[in-house]
Amino acid sequence: MINRNNNIIYIDMYTTNLDRVTKLTLEEAIRRVVLAQGFFTLNEEFLKVQSIIARTLLIRNMRIYGGRGCLMHDGCDVCDEGHCIEIMKEDEFIEFINTERGQNIISKVDYAIKETRGLIITKNKKPIKALYTHTCGGSTENSEDVLGNRILYLRKVLCDHCKDSPFFKNTKEINMDELEKKLGINLKGKNKEYLLGIIDKIFKDERGRINKINMCGREFKGVEIKKLLNLNSTNFFITPKSLLIETKGEGHGLGLCQYGGSVMAEKGYNYREIINYYYTGVEITSIYTPCIKKPLLGKIIMIDPGHGGKDSLGNIGDTGLLEKDVVLNISKFLLNELEDMGSKTYITREKDRLVPLSDRVDKCKDIMPHLFLSIHLNGFHNSSVKGAEGYYYKGDLQGKALGESILEQLSKDLSIINRGVKEANFYILRQIPVNCLWLEVDYITNPAQEMLLSKEDYLRKVSKSIADGIRQYYLIK
Numbered sequence: 001m002i003n004r005n006n007n008i009i010y011i012d013m014y015t016t017n018l019d020r021v022t023k024l025t026l027e028e029a030i031r032r033v034v035l036a037q038g039f040f041t042l043n044e045e046f047l048k049v050q051s052i053i054a055r056t057l058l059i060r061n062m063r064i065y066g067g068r069g070c071l072m073h074d075g076c077d078v079c080d081e082g083h084c085i086e087i088m089k090e091d092e093f094i095e096f097i098n099t100e101r102g103q104n105i106i107s108k109v110d111y112a113i114k115e116t117r118g119l120i121i122t123k124n125k126k127p128i129k130a131l132y133t134h135t136c137g138g139s140t141e142n143s144e145d146v147l148g149n150r151i152l153y154l155r156k157v158l159c160d161h162c163k164d165s166p167f168f169k170n171t172k173e174i175n176m177d178e179l180e181k182k183l184g185i186n187l188k189g190k191n192k193e194y195l196l197g198i199i200d201k202i203f204k205d206e207r208g209r210i211n212k213i214n215m216c217g218r219e220f221k222g223v224e225i226k227k228l229l230n231l232n233s234t235n236f237f238i239t240p241k242s243l244l245i246e247t248k249g250e251g252h253g254l255g256l257c258q259y260g261g262s263v264m265a266e267k268g269y270n271y272r273e274i275i276n277y278y279y280t281g282v283e284i285t286s287i288y289t290p291c292i293k294k295p296l297l298g299k300i301i302m303i304d305p306g307h308g309g310k311d312s313l314g315n316i317g318d319t320g321l322l323e324k325d326v327v328l329n330i331s332k333f334l335l336n337e338l339e340d341m342g343s344k345t346y347i348t349r350e351k352d353r354l355v356p357l358s359d360r361v362d363k364c365k366d367i368m369p370h371l372f373l374s375i376h377l378n379g380f381h382n383s384s385v386k387g388a389e390g391y392y393y394k395g396d397l398q399g400k401a402l403g404e405s406i407l408e409q410l411s412k413d414l415s416i417i418n419r420g421v422k423e424a425n426f427y428i429l430r431q432i433p434v435n436c437l438w439l440e441v442d443y444i445t446n447p448a449q450e451m452l453l454s455k456e457d458y459l460r461k462v463s464k465s466i467a468d469g470i471r472q473y474y475l476i477k
Contacts, residue, residue, distance in 0.1 A: 309354030
């Protein structure tokens, strides 16, 4: 939500102790995210880094900026339970600021927030997943080694700035009975004193982090061992005679090394240099503030007119009206409506031609919009059936919410029957990597609706109503 009188941005947060959604200014929320990072320093330059990371994480999750919101609690952007973002609970925050140390830190944090007002970290004009770790232990990690997927800005970088961290090296002795229980392995008949037959092979990267390890015939990923044995990091060593594990670093090793970044700040590096060192190929940019005239400013939307070409006509009305032609006209009018609202809008076909579904998906993957809207007209052998309906892929709750918003608007503006939003397994819905909605505007096989759909002024009204539904989806009024 944005207050139009003073351009203050508010965030909706589910508050545990109140059991309801409350509103915080973005700056108030940034405060509490910085404190929840658990790395307290009075270095102003590093606090700027932490403030920009906090703002980036919050903006990335906010529905008004195209984020998914909190998946655990309806109607909010984040919660203070740590499901979306680590954020200090209200009672903990009050307790913290009522101490002399807390007041001193808060004053420095507030200064850093003010000095970096509006700045976030972006890649391809979108806020990044600004992960951080306390101590990387000599190098950060590639995302695919921890998360299983490649993220271009979460690349391994060498870091000798954290060598004096108390977490740079740590040891932990694991009881063999505990090892059996936690890893679910059977050590019967093994020489536990010398670990013979227990550890078959260890695979490490060039910096010593464990990628995988074979134990008792089972293969474990390094991140699995870290979690199961509650180790500080995946950079560990095992000694014979007992399972004495020595770890290097603390945390998952992705993104910013907090200890290393703070040392860089002490050495005179500025916040931009620190951020660009730990996050590969990113930009530090200012967030936009949507306005009344441009409520979709900053949004990237892709429209997909269904069918096209002589081999894909779609449904056909009694008078010969073709679905492929109607949805193309609606899509073109909608493109203009959305761009008038400030969005950057793409369309999968601009004329009557066949575009394979795989090409539509590939184009979406290249652009990675905030949402993808595939527009269609329905058909049925019973000509009395009419109304709009939407389809989303399982788990895409934002696609579902988008459909509900658009159908509600179509019903309100044009008295189109709202037939609801349903889960479906269409190829487009499965393959599109962003929030996606398959929209059936109406039934072209209904004679009365076919007549309306043949009129340009009606199609313009339809496109205006869809655009207003998208605006409502983003909660910009």
